[in-house]
Amino acid sequence: MTEAKKPLRSSHWFGGADKNSFIHRGWMRNQGIASHQFAGKPIIGICNTFSELTPCNAHFRQLAEHVKRGVIEAGGFPLEFPVFSNGESNLRPTAMLTRNLASMDVEEAIRGNPIDGVILLTGCDKTTPALLMGAASCDVPALVVSGGPMLNGRHKGGTIGSGTGVWQLSEQVKAGTISIHDFMAAEADMSRSAGHCNTMGTASTMASMAEALGVTLPHNAAIPAVDSRRSVLAHMSGMRIVQMVWDDLRLSKILTREAFCNTIRTIAAIGGSTNAVIHLKAIAGRIGVALDLDDWTRWGRGAPTIVNLQPSGKFLMEDFYYAGGLPAVLRRLGEAGLIPFPDALTVNGDTLWNNVREAPIHDDEVIRPIDKPLAADGGLCVLRGNLAPRGAVLKPSAATPSLLKHAGRAVVFENFDHYKSRINDPDLPVDAQSVMVLKNCGPLGYPGMAEVGNMGLPPKLLAQGVTDLVRISDARMSGTAYGTVVLHVSPEARAGGPLAIVRDGDWIEIDAMGGRIHLDISDEVLQARLAAREQQPAETAPVAPPGGYRGLYLEHVLQADEGCDFDFLVGCRGADIPAHSH
Known part of the structure; x- marks a missing residue:
């Protein structure tokens, strides 16, 4: 005996002989759809x-x-x-x-x-x-x-990767190792x-x-x-x-x-x-x-x-x-x-x-054997500490190994506009040991948490041959990007997280594989700075105008560690059949 099939959800629209089914089927028929196409x-x-x-x-x-x-x-x-x-x-x-x-x-x-x-x-x-x-x-x-x-992108006889090539070539322009004409020539080669x-x-x-x-x-x-x-x-x-x-x-x-x-x-x-x-x-x-x-x-x-x-x-x-x-x-x-x-x-x-279980493997250089990995421990690192009480993340496979455990003085950018106005300054107090810190680019701060966490390096360091610095922010970065970049610092600066009170010259330590990120100031100083910030909020990036979707976003978005969903969207609401209106 054949088991009866469960009634289709769509039959509540198309399966009857009543007025509502007439309406649903009838208007669909103006596309040239025959009656039997709805039947079961x-x-x-x-x-x-x-x-x-x-x-x-x-x-x-x-x-x-x-x-x-x-x-x-x-x-x-x-x-x-x-x-x-x-x-x-x-x-x-x-x-x-x-x-x-x-x-x-x-x-x-x-x-x-x-x-x-x-x-x-x-x-x-x-x-x-x-x-x-x-x-x-x-x-x-x-x-x-x-x-x-x-x-695959093809450029000057070799391959070029979308996104990744942009970051590489733009840094080479700033370092003076290629011309702007070489940079522009890669544009069509990348996306073919x-x-x-x-x-x-x-x-x-x-x-x-x-x-x-x-x-x-x-x-x-x-x-x-x-x-x-x-x-x-x-x-x-x-x-x-x-x-x-x-x-x-x-x-x-x-x-x-x-x-x-x-x-x-x-x-x-x-x-x-x-x-x-x-x-x-x-x-x-x-x-x-x-x-x-x-x-x-x-x-x-x-x-x-x-x-x-x-x-x-x-x-x-x-x-x-x-x-x-x-x-x-x-x-x-x-x-x-x-x-x-x-x-x-x-x-x-x-x-x-x-x-x-029987999938073919054709190239051990592209998909390496387990005992010959690109990175022995490639899992994303979750870092916690007084600078990121609810966590931050780092991608070790795209980082410089020597920087995965590092301490240096902070060079601080209050928001992305501040970064753009300051990064090319030849007098910027930055060296190869510095830690670049970008604030107010999280879910609320930008708003939207843009992919700006992989801040381009200062031209004066690029000219010296420096290719990576530790960078920390409450922003995201493109998956095509690379570097020793700590992202998604939570809570974000705009939400009152400790990132908001970092100052130029503060000592910051990271131990990516140990899961630690630490701002080297006492708890008393940290709390005093947070209290002072509450009294006099720091300037942040321009806030979206009130109302509209952005207003809804700013009111309801969750932090990065919670997935940046809206608080009222979390959970499964199912697909109950809505009541008809006819």
């Missing part, structure tokens, strides 16, 4: 972040068509809908300011519409966490399809195909994060955007989401605590972006999984970085895919007993380990 078929929403203002996602019209073919082949009915597309490269002051806005758009679009399952088309940095956050709040069957990385950054920046980290979480089909992270296999993956994902609907395989069955722990370990192995700390916490908060900064120490530290990609290493995402991609990384981790929870379920209905 899963309605698959294709949540599309296509935008020509988001260059990473500008090819998504074509990608969506391949998803639709797969949905139709599997007996579903695809309906594409747009959501806010927050691209990091163009959106000012930062796409992080609107990540939560995009997630709200996604959540309400899914909940309010006749959708049984959803394909999330993601690419640029914030689109992946935003779409996962929104879908997790609804807890529907959902599957991520990333847009894929650009082809559709897709997101081809380094292990935030976009690639987010695609890898989604695959490690189990919310994509295998190989999603690395297939280049213009490779025909990306289109095949989209097609197969469209087919798979239909079966996920029939199986009621919702996100809460995939996004378990075990999946998050596996992902933290994976991000260490790939040398992933520090931004993953914030986004993973926000996604966990939406699905109701407990996750905190200490989990990055518990599950990330001690894990080797074995992916030799820029900015930590040498190669680019195209090379990573040809070498075996993320399945090859997971196989290496699994064979060494380094996947904490190999039986975690994924969207294809199998476990993470079963998906990768």
Whole structure:
């Protein structure tokens, strides 16, 4: 006897013979849709972040068509809908300011519409966490399809990585080792195909994060955007989401605590972006999984970085895919007993380990053996101390080893405008031992927590051959960036954190591997400075005008260690059928 299938969510819109169903079906029919297309078929929403203002996602019209073919082949009915597309490269002051806005758009679009399952088309940095956050709040069957990385950049006979090359070349211009003409010539060489950054920046980290979480089909992270296999993956994902609907395989069955722990370990192995700390916490908060900064120490530290990609290493995402991609990384981790929870379920209905246990590995230089890592301990470092009571983070694989334990005098910038006005001053009191400190660039301070934490070095030090300094801020940095950079200091300066009271010449110590950051003043002096600051608030970066979305943001955003979500968005609200209005 065949088991009865669970009634489809969309049947509440399209399944009756009453006035409401008449209205829902009738208006849809103006697109040339026949009655039988509504009859008992899963309605698959294709949540599309296509935008020509988001260059990473500008090819998504074509990608969506391949998803639709797969949905139709599997007996579903695809309906594409747009959501806010927050691209990091163009959106000012930062796409992080609107990540939560995009997630709200996604959540309400899914909940309010006749959708049984959803394909999330993601690419640029914030689109992946935003779409996962929104879908997790609804807890529907959902599957991520990333847009894929650009082809390797080619410059002067060699490769050049998107983002990473910008930071390298701009520093060389300031140091006087290349001309402005050489710098400008690299612009077209860097971005020569559709897709997101081809380094292990935030976009690639987010695609890898989604695959490690189990919310994509295998190989999603690395297939280049213009490779025909990306289109095949989209097609197969469209087919798979239909079966996920029939199986009621919702996100809460995939996004378990075990999946998050596996992902933290994976991000260490790939040398992933520090931004993953914030986004993973926000996604966990939406699905109701407990996750905190200490989990990055518990599950990330001690894990080797074995992916030799820029900015930590040498190669680019195209090379990573040809070498075996993320399945090859997971196989290496699994064979060494380094996947904490190999039986975690994924969207294809199998476990993470079963998906990768026989994955081919084609290049030991790109995906290194466990005993020949790029960094023996590549897990993101969580630092705590009187300067960051609720924590800060540092990426050791992108840092200068000799600076991971360091002490030096602070050179302080009160905000990013102050930094820009001061950094080129030949009389700036800075040397190779100094610690650069940037304030008021956190969630509230910029606002939006822009990627300015990897402050460019003073030209006078660059001219001396200095290539790295310890830098500390409450800001973020691009995943394509590198250096010994302490980020996400929490609480931020604008929220009254101790970072706000650091002064030029203060002695600061960091021990990244020991997890310590310390401002070398007495508790009495620290408290006196904080009290004085409360009486006379320091000048900060310009505050957003009251009202509007920015007003909502400033009132409700949480701190970095809490994922920078809005306080009223944390938690899973489900996808209850909204009442009709007819």
